[in-house]
Amino acid sequence: MNYSSMSKEQLLEQKAKLEKEYDGFLNSGLEINMTRGKPCVEQLDLAEGMLKEISSNEDCFTSKKFDCRNYGLVDGLDDAKRLFSPIIGVPWNQIIVGGNSSLNLMYDAMARCMLYGVAGGNGPWVKQDKVKFLCPVPGYDRHFGICESLGIEMINVPLLGDGPDMDVVEELIKDEAVKGIWCVPKYSNPTGTTYSDETVKRLAAMKPASKDFRIFWDNAYAVHDLYEDKKDELIHILPECEKAGNPNLVFIFASTSKISYPGSGVSCLGASAENIEHIKSIMQMQTIGHDKMNMLRHVKFFGDAEGVKAFMKKHADVLRPKFEICIEKLEDAFSECGAATWTKPLGGYFISLDVPEGCAKETVAMAKKAGVVLTDAGATFPYHKDPKDSNIRIAPSFPPVEELAKGMDVLCVCVKLCAVNKLLENK
């Protein structure tokens, strides 16, 4: 029976039962971490072969006999660019290969906008009265952190089943202070949403009031499908931007953080030739170039983009059961009582759980007390403010399946108990 149809007495009965269950968890010494999209040890072990790719002086050269140990190549190895090219849909010579963190590339890109402005733009954003950014919500906390840190005002835009609400976006970009939008276009963090072809085309064809406007396209989960036979397809945005006469509109980011190693992957930034030239002209003041030995390790190990895709099947085999146990637990817990809704992603690293309004913070706090640590409620919104206090991000990747199942049991009981309490408040 759905909680919302229950009488006060029935709810009180539920409450008693749930409290007993919760109390049982309280003293069972659980320590389960579901806070971040962190690959598990089994996944990290998959790339062991990469560690053997460079073990002698002779191994340090590219196919063109370039010595990767020395200085040079501010924008990275051509071979590494070619590895990323088909994945992000950008010609290889319009790609900059970075260090171990695409977050770093994104922060730096935003800092460059602040200090220098963009190619063909109105100069440094710091010189402008106000800078605003559109943030589809729920979204990725570290994107929002970059804006908050740099004093960029964030505006929430609803993320629908096929991407950001484009009617809202098209209205907001009439404001010249709006300088860009954050997008995780495939298996979006945390909902798992993939943008539809139409949404990508509408984004690519936007005519923002500000010529500074840039789409920060964080294609973090481009090859992170869970299933062979059912996967979301995202069309490449750069060709769409070009077709629409907006080649400079987008900065595209990706990395191997969730392919090879989270701490020691390789990142990339792709864009129009004009954008890349502008960025390189500034970047060459910042560095003599990122770690080419690690780029070479990746090139040798994966070969090409097809090699990456084949390798990702191994990750899928580890992650699939984890996603499935989460969905199973959620269905078991809520299909009848209706206290929550959730997404069923076909890839990526997260499941988005929506609990009744005003219940997310309390749920997360209760779970923590029972030893299950989730991402802070609110983290999926700018300024950590979930206006409805209802969204919780589930990160299934790190704990082993049995722990995860136990963690989900705890989470589900907490959600139910908070939901029942909320309903009782109005009875």
Place this chain on the structure above:
Amino acid sequence: MNYSSMSKEQLLEQKAKLEKEYDGFLNSGLEINMTRGKPCVEQLDLAEGMLKEISSNEDCFTSKKFDCRNYGLVDGLDDAKRLFSPIIGVPWNQIIVGGNSSLNLMYDAMARCMLYGVAGGNGPWVKQDKVKFLCPVPGYDRHFGICESLGIEMINVPLLGDGPDMDVVEELIKDEAVKGIWCVPKYSNPTGTTYSDETVKRLAAMKPASKDFRIFWDNAYAVHDLYEDKKDELIHILPECEKAGNPNLVFIFASTSKISYPGSGVSCLGASAENIEHIKSIMQMQTIGHDKMNMLRHVKFFGDAEGVKAFMKKHADVLRPKFEICIEKLEDAFSECGAATWTKPLGGYFISLDVPEGCAKETVAMAKKAGVVLTDAGATFPYHKDPKDSNIRIAPSFPPVEELAKGMDVLCVCVKLCAVNKLLENK
């Protein structure tokens, strides 16, 4: 006989002789690159053992069983901090370990000053009318490039035999717009100068008008001695700053770019606890942390700072003959004619050559025509403007000794010819 004592006839005779020599080089198909402080292949080969340190999943853990493959530790491995600590004279827990480039750390530090300001300072430098930086000259072109890129006005300060002219510095810092000074305190680029104890103490005890003031202390050549029995000793600046009541005055940078690999080393930033806390609070918005696998490789390979120092003797063995052949060639060429003066560094990567006023650009252009590429004349000064057009940076590390000897012959003839021509102008 010294050129300056020669008659017109004697100079014309020299000119004819030198032109013949130069013409001989012109057609000998030389291709010698002496532009940058780039380690040679023989040096790169020294660190081969590092490539074997991590070759299996089991190798990926620190002494405390931390998995270096995964996310975490925004400021790097403690073990890597401990490796740098005695080298830069900063307690290990006041060190941030970065990626493969200390230049990147320095650029980012300056960009942070621009966007956020410094701990206890007057807020973002971009909000201030004017920002000026002191630049001991001749100095490192990439330091000057950072300032120029960010729109920071540079003021030349003479670099004397024991460091920057402190009388000039102490006068200039009375201007509140002056926010800092670039220093390469040991084996300075390009002169090889090491700051005296007194200079370090005076720098550490400065009372600049601006509380934003920071010394950017690029200790790039801390362990880069050429000789066992005669080496420059630099005292550590942070303890001096503390003694003088200025703990926050300095940012200290170093890297293993010229210890392990130029393209794949590890960098660090050390400072007061307050500075480090301030920097980390911003840096954690920029990245989840730099490549810990590469830090671990360094820790395993070198062990500790003593291991680094022992290893540096191997570099010295490769570099010493290169420096010696340069000095020998300079002495042979100029001890009699007096057309140039030069430094005789006991370490580092460069020799600074001063040719007669107005002759540096022409000399470098002539050498290039004969196939010997030197750092652009002017590069050792802010805005590429050597007011006397007399300084040339010699970078002996990259070419093999025989090539280097040939390159020096060409350079010396070019210097002489330019000097003779210059004297003839006034006869």
